[in-house]
Amino acid sequence: MAIEIKSKLTFPGGVHPPEYKEITENCAIEVMPSPKQVSVLLGQHIGAICKPTVAKRDKVQAGQIVGDSDAFVSAPVHTPVTGTVKDISLQSHPVLGRALAILIETDPENDSGKSPSPDRFDKDYDIQQYSSEQICEITRKAGIIGMGGAGFPTRVKIEPNPRLPKDLLIINGCECEPFITCDYRLMVEWTWQVLTGIRLAAKAARIERIKIGIEDNKPDAIEAMRQSVNESGQADKIEVVVVRTKYPQGGERQLIRSLLRKHVPSGGIPPMIGVCVLNIATCAALAEAVVCGAPLTHRVVTVTGNAIDRPGNYYVPIGTTIADLIDFCGGLTERAAKVVLGGPMMGFAIADLSRPITKTCGALTFLSQEMITKAKYDRRVTPCIRCGRCLTVCPENLNPTKIAHAVKKNRLDLAEQYYMSACIECGCCSFICPANIELTGYIKTGKILQARAKKKIPE
Amino acid sequence: MLSKITVSPAPHISKAYSTRSIMLDVIIALTPAVAASVIYFRYRAAIIIATCVLVCLLTEWLCNTIRKKPNSLDDCSAILTGLILALSLPPAIPIWAASIGSIFAIAIGKMVFGGLGSNIFNPAMAGRLFLTASFGALMTTWTVPATVDPGMSAISATGTEAVTQATPLAWSKEAIKGKAQAHVANQQLTASFLGNTGGCLGETSTIALLLGGIYLLIKRTITFHIPAAVLLSAFVCASIGFLLKSEAYVSPLLHLTSGGMLICAFFIATDPVTAPLSQKGMWIFGAGVGVVTMLIRMVGEYPEGIMFAVFLMNAVTPLIDRFCKLKPAGGVPHG
Ligand code: SF4
Numbered sequence A: 001m002a003i004e005i006k007s008k009l010t011f012p013g014g015v016h017p018p019e020y021k022e023i024t025e026n027c028a029i030e031v032m033p034s035p036k037q038v039s040v041l042l043g044q045h046i047g048a049i050c051k052p053t054v055a056k057r058d059k060v061q062a063g064q065i066v067g068d069s070d071a072f073v074s075a076p077v078h079t080p081v082t083g084t085v086k087d088i089s090l091q092s093h094p095v096l097g098r099a100l101a102i103l104i105e106t107d108p109e110n111d112s113g114k115s116p117s118p119d120r121f122d123k124d125y126d127i128q129q130y131s132s133e134q135i136c137e138i139t140r141k142a143g144i145i146g147m148g149g150a151g152f153p154t155r156v157k158i159e160p161n162p163r164l165p166k167d168l169l170i171i172n173g174c175e176c177e178p179f180i181t182c183d184y185r186l187m188v189e190w191t192w193q194v195l196t197g198i199r200l201a202a203k204a205a206r207i208e209r210i211k212i213g214i215e216d217n218k219p220d221a222i223e224a225m226r227q228s229v230n231e232s233g234q235a236d237k238i239e240v241v242v243v244r245t246k247y248p249q250g251g252e253r254q255l256i257r258s259l260l261r262k263h264v265p266s267g268g269i270p271p272m273i274g275v276c277v278l279n280i281a282t283c284a285a286l287a288e289a290v291v292c293g294a295p296l297t298h299r300v301v302t303v304t305g306n307a308i309d310r311p312g313n314y315y316v317p318i319g320t321t322i323a324d325l326i327d328f329c330g331g332l333t334e335r336a337a338k339v340v341l342g343g344p345m346m347g348f349a350i351a352d353l354s355r356p357i358t359k360t361c362g363a364l365t366f367l368s369q370e371m372i373t374k375a376k377y378d379r380r381v382t383p384c385i386r387c388g389r390c391l392t393v394c395p396e397n398l399n400p401t402k403i404a405h406a407v408k409k410n411r412l413d414l415a416e417q418y419y420m421s422a423c424i425e426c427g428c429c430s431f432i433c434p435a436n437i438e439l440t441g442y443i444k445t446g447k448i449l450q451a452r453a454k455k456k457i458p459e
Numbered sequence B: 001m002l003s004k005i006t007v008s009p010a011p012h013i014s015k016a017y018s019t020r021s022i023m024l025d026v027i028i029a030l031t032p033a034v035a036a037s038v039i040y041f042r043y044r045a046a047i048i049i050a051t052c053v054l055v056c057l058l059t060e061w062l063c064n065t066i067r068k069k070p071n072s073l074d075d076c077s078a079i080l081t082g083l084i085l086a087l088s089l090p091p092a093i094p095i096w097a098a099s100i101g102s103i104f105a106i107a108i109g110k111m112v113f114g115g116l117g118s119n120i121f122n123p124a125m126a127g128r129l130f131l132t133a134s135f136g137a138l139m140t141t142w143t144v145p146a147t148v149d150p151g152m153s154a155i156s157a158t159g160t161e162a163v164t165q166a167t168p169l170a171w172s173k174e175a176i177k178g179k180a181q182a183h184v185a186n187q188q189l190t191a192s193f194l195g196n197t198g199g200c201l202g203e204t205s206t207i208a209l210l211l212g213g214i215y216l217l218i219k220r221t222i223t224f225h226i227p228a229a230v231l232l233s234a235f236v237c238a239s240i241g242f243l244l245k246s247e248a249y250v251s252p253l254l255h256l257t258s259g260g261m262l263i264c265a266f267f268i269a270t271d272p273v274t275a276p277l278s279q280k281g282m283w284i285f286g287a288g289v290g291v292v293t294m295l296i297r298m299v300g301e302y303p304e305g306i307m308f309a310v311f312l313m314n315a316v317t318p319l320i321d322r323f324c325k326l327k328p329a330g331g332v333p334h335g
């Protein structure tokens, strides 16, 4: 066991949900073979949705681009398997509601599956052979996007922008969501690959200063990253900073606040204060893309919770349906009551198991009836007792109860007076509310209504 | 298996407590005070407490039934209102008066506003004030009239004669008027700390109330802001008076330990529904309660005053909330 580390670096607000990381934190990354068919969504990122570049009945090779877009803020998607395009149709999508997806049937004869190659990286790996432009170009072609959740195209993030100059690269290794351990495993197992990715990203962005933020509940990861930084002689550029374990420490705004004591403007983005934030999985994918020429077709997904037979961290083809992944993990147990795409604080509860895994999906959490009963499921909602807890825990210092009540009464103007748009939807307020009010749910609804209302108004 | 799978907005886990468990915590925290009142005032206290709690529950049930609203008894807030009201009544109060106070507290103090969470005033304080306004004499009869209630003779018989005195703060009032010496009242400090003195059922025993308050703070059912603000501001005000004119004003410690100051600081002013939402607001609110109480005690007519102070500050809570509007951590968003 590594040394006990405690850190005081943190942000105001936040909550301490139970961690449940022990379920999967010691499960080494395991490769999942290609399923019989995959369904690759064309809109997995923020920005323009891709158009299909293949047609029905086309033969495709693993790693081939199947959807692309000319827009600047976009990223192509690739097929993870070799096989035949069976269909291109609308599929349910966690954020957009519906989006086109390409259904590809795997050809078992020619598909060899993909294995990760973390061994190709070590401390002597020379990143100088690539120019900044080359790295940006490869990042785009490989379809790399922020894999922590938002899914912003990485190329747009790292490319130097004269209007918003960046001088600090922050690598987000917090993984503050309960249950999830995929980034932790990457840091421990694929340390060199992650570090190479970080250095490549810094090179592409022409940034000299790098801080890697890791929560103090992951001493092994801190140790591994520190050691590799020292061995590669980068200690003058890269600093591994330990931050306090608290949710949502891994929210980029919160991590920046913890590390720099500065706040990103509400509704703004980190480059506004000269910072670029990348997540661990993104860096690993970036290294693989640049060094091995492999596009983003697979990712590590933590399959966890107390209602799945074989929880673990799996290297999964992007486009695998949840049902296939469940089968691979030994199936659901009797107690399964909720399937959550992502972690329990911010993830989407889904009912449709034919949904595919996307690039941004770091975890699948299967919650049992007991666990939900202990939480929200059938506890009674009472009126707000104005206890003020939601205000205290809100990391963005908002007034969740007022916003939620304004939305409830359909008073979007009032909700905006309480700065609804500054909410990062972290879920702390709902987590803490003794009256069991779905504050975050109301606020999300309010934001969607607001967006719709704005679109309707002619310019 | 799919049929069993449910969907709902994130987050999918939450802290393991509820409105009910918070109310229960406060009720648990009040048990030392309840015990103390029963020790000092015997079955008289038990009867008053039981009456208030039962009448409160009944009233809430009736109101819900009449207005065809879902039953809300299981949030335990009515029990709490009954307890707090009972503890703030004088031991000699007739049962009928206690019942009227309870009915008023729940029906007018809470249900008329729309039930738990919507009331502006602390229901127990509404009931208490109503009783003071309607039956003033009953509410200030601290001496125990054995003639009115034969049961009360039992108290004197057990040797706790102290209960038949005027309350320490009544002494203090006399002192301000120059009719008595402040140091006489100060001598009651120890008695007041133990609760062996005249006063309302629950406000007498400082130790019992402190125990409960500490329990609430440890369990984080309440935050320290309001109690600290109330006690600090009251202490400062009382100290100023004491230092300026110690023969007329009683010791600040006596002010803090008597006249319901503690039950108010820990249990009444901290009632979440009627206190401000933000921590800054809580400071202002608590300080307001402390200062107004001391003003009433030292300048005004009533020796206790704290109920009025809470009531007044409840009324300005919406204002405080508006004044303490939070700014987003990242500044006000543009556009
Ligand atoms: S209001 Fe938004 S940012 Fe604040 S705690 Fe709730 S979900 Fe998080």
Ligand code: SF4
Binding pocket: A383, A384, A385, A386, A387, A388, A389, A390, A391, A400, A401, A429, A432, A433, A434, A435, A436, A437, A439
């Ligand atoms: S946490 Fe819940 S009960 Fe407390 S103020 Fe916020 S919304 Fe109201």
